[in-house]
Amino acid sequence: MFHEGETSRAAAVRELEEETGVHVAEDTLRLIGVWDQPGRDPRGRYVTVAYLATLPADTQATAGDDARDARWWPLTDLPQPLAFDHADILTAAAASIP
Template sequence: MTETEKFETIRYTADVVALTPSGNVLLIERDWPPYEGAWALPGGHVDPGETSCAAAARELSEETGVQVAADDLRRIDVWDAPERDPRGRYVTIAYLAVVPADTQIVAGDDARRARWWPVADLPPLAFDHADIISATVGSTS
């Protein structure tokens, strides 16, 4: 490494845009900083030895009780803007899960609440999750 090379810690996460055919998206109310009390997509850190797709399925289950096989998730894109998270550099891969309209949800793990929201009437969202939802909805139409 030369004196001009600099490296930063990059954290690897996965988020899930769970949509119903009627256009509702599943959000959690965050129970921890940053953005404590704000609404966000289910998601979290990729564990050692885990793929981002497996992490997405696991986090969706842990935070909302929704069970989806990793093979049923569709990769949307990567979000890696340097300032997307106030805790430092985070890179996330977002996945789409289309689930039946009557899918039951239960807040768990790091979520105060979990709720279905109409895509056309979302609350203010944490991080860049509004951009992720917008890109996902645009890719499914």
């Protein structure tokens, strides 16, 4: 969710911190892609702009704001099923890792 006058990159930094307690600098995020297919989310018309952040292995995530839980999952052992097109987003993110 954007705040007025906020870029998607700034929103990503803010949302990450609000939902997990993890802070990253805007200039460290890499754009993964935009998912905007109509009907991709049954809750309504949503556009996802996904960014990748590289964090130290010992980074802790703590649920905050409206998150019920926050934790890291290995890409090879993700909980199933993932919501709507989130598997596509994670596949694109994994493909962008050097």
